[in-house]
Amino acid sequence: MTKRNSSLRAVGSRNPQTATLAVSEAPSELLRELVAHLRQNRTQLREEWVGRISETRLLTAMTKEEIFAEATSVYDSYVEALETETFEALQAYARNLSERIIPRGVETHEVVGIVLLLRDVLARSLFAKYQTDFRKLNRILDAYEPAANRIANTVAVGFVQERERVIRQQQEAIRELSTPVLQVRERLLILPIIGVIDPQRARQLTEQLLRGIRTNRAKVVVIDITGVAAMDVTVANHLVQTVEASRLLGATVIVTGLSPEIAQTLVTIGVDLGKMNTVGDLQGGIEQAERLLGYKVVPS
Amino acid sequence: MEVPILKQGEFLIATIQAALSDADLEHLRMALIQRVVRFRSRAVIVDVTAMDVMDSFASRTLKEIAQMIRLRGAETVIVGIQPEVAFAMVQLGITLETVATALDLEEGLAYLSQKFKNLN
Numbered sequence: 001m002t003k004r005n006s007s008l009r010a011v012g013s014r015n016p017q018t019a020t021l022a023v024s025e026a027p028s029e030l031l032r033e034l035v036a037h038l039r040q041n042r043t044q045l046r047e048e049w050v051g052r053i054s055e056t057r058l059l060t061a062m063t064k065e066e067i068f069a070e071a072t073s074v075y076d077s078y079v080e081a082l083e084t085e086t087f088e089a090l091q092a093y094a095r096n097l098s099e100r101i102i103p104r105g106v107e108t109h110e111v112v113g114i115v116l117l118l119r120d121v122l123a124r125s126l127f128a129k130y131q132t133d134f135r136k137l138n139r140i141l142d143a144y145e146p147a148a149n150r151i152a153n154t155v156a157v158g159f160v161q162e163r164e165r166v167i168r169q170q171q172e173a174i175r176e177l178s179t180p181v182l183q184v185r186e187r188l189l190i191l192p193i194i195g196v197i198d199p200q201r202a203r204q205l206t207e208q209l210l211r212g213i214r215t216n217r218a219k220v221v222v223i224d225i226t227g228v229a230a231m232d233v234t235v236a237n238h239l240v241q242t243v244e245a246s247r248l249l250g251a252t253v254i255v256t257g258l259s260p261e262i263a264q265t266l267v268t269i270g271v272d273l274g275k276m277n278t279v280g281d282l283q284g285g286i287e288q289a290e291r292l293l294g295y296k297v298v299p300s
Numbered sequence: 301m302e303v304p305i306l307k308q309g310e311f312l313i314a315t316i317q318a319a320l321s322d323a324d325l326e327h328l329r330m331a332l333i334q335r336v337v338r339f340r341s342r343a344v345i346v347d348v349t350a351m352d353v354m355d356s357f358a359s360r361t362l363k364e365i366a367q368m369i370r371l372r373g374a375e376t377v378i379v380g381i382q383p384e385v386a387f388a389m390v391q392l393g394i395t396l397e398t399v400a401t402a403l404d405l406e407e408g409l410a411y412l413s414q415k416f417k418n419l420n
Contacts, residue, residue: 210383217403241390248386248395250402252380252410275397 030143094158181212187219194227202238220289226257236271256285315347349380359394367397379408
């Protein structure tokens with residue numbers, strides 16, 4: 001009885017011991033071993049990685065030397081992030097790198113691609129090193145994979161965030177290029193529209209125009225859309241509404257500079273422009289406006 | 301609240317000074333179509349500068365006033381629509397197409413005198 005008991009206890013006590021052994025080994029211990037391995041084989045692994053990058057034709061916008069230089073810093077930051085398990089430095093580096101490479105046309109899939117390549121290259125080297133000790137390889141991978149995934153995640157998110165920041169900045173810049181409402185004669189306003197009109201900008205334009213009509217006591221407004229490349233249903237309808245709202249304020253609107261493409265689209269999509277006063281070009285529009293206002297231009 | 305209707309030469313001027321109830325609007329319509337013939341007026345100006353909101357009933361009534369006054373042999377000009385109100389109206393599909401509009405009372409008077417000068 002007692003014998004079996006003690007043997008049971010012995011069996012029972014062995015398990016926690018191995019468990020604590022495994023815990024003490026993982027994950028920080030394993031990571032340290034891993035980092036040492038990556039430091040030791042730095043040159044070889046880095047070269048292999050760069051080789052894989054050019055093989056898969058990623059980062060074609062950059063020269064080989066540039067890729068190598070960046071790869072070195074990425075590799076070191078990567079190992080450092082694995083070692084310290086803090087991602088702030090890597091995040092900052094990723095943001096800085098994105099800032100430099102986004103203007104050169106590097107795409108999101110390329111950045112994600114090279115980080116995943118590095119992850120694969122390092123995983124392969126781990127397989128090669130621990131192929132004789134399968135259990136150890138497993139534990140090493142247990143420690144490596146979450147950290148590696150987090151690094152890939154951090155870099156990708158950093159890149160996308162930087163891109164979004166750039167896009168936001170550009171959108172704001174475009175919005176700030178506000179369209180001026182200009183008075184060319186007493187009671188005659190011109191609204192030259194250039195660029196893409198999205199619903200938000202269209203709304204802003206309308207508000208500015210209606211306010212301009214009131215403050216300048218305008219009777220005729222020429223809206224010139226020579227600089228507008230395309231127009232969809234929403235914007236076309238908005239334009240019609242702007243014309244109607246201006247009439248409610250007692251102003252006549254003349255639209256000029258409808259390009260052949262826009263004319264075709266508007267007729268094809270069936271926007272009713274019957275109520276709109278259109279003239280071919282800005283000059284013609286201003287001349288008609290002057291007639292409406294009773295001006296007569298005579299050469300002296 | 302009753303809307304005062306002033307006689308100014310050949311024109312009648314109705315200035316709306318506050319938000320109107322539906323009953324007030326109907327009263328205004330009645331008063332205008334009665335007086336336009338009584339005073340032998342050639343035109344009616346409705347000044348809506350003080351209206352911050354124009355609901356569908358109000359816009360429909362304005363349109364009806366204009367049509368009725370035309371049947372009574374005179375013309376209607378609506379003046380003083382606020383920019384925000386104007387855009388809200390066209391978004392609701394209210395464009396008052398058949399009615400003349402002007403920026404304010406002065407513009408409305410100028411429009412009418414111009415028009416009748418041409419006619420005479």
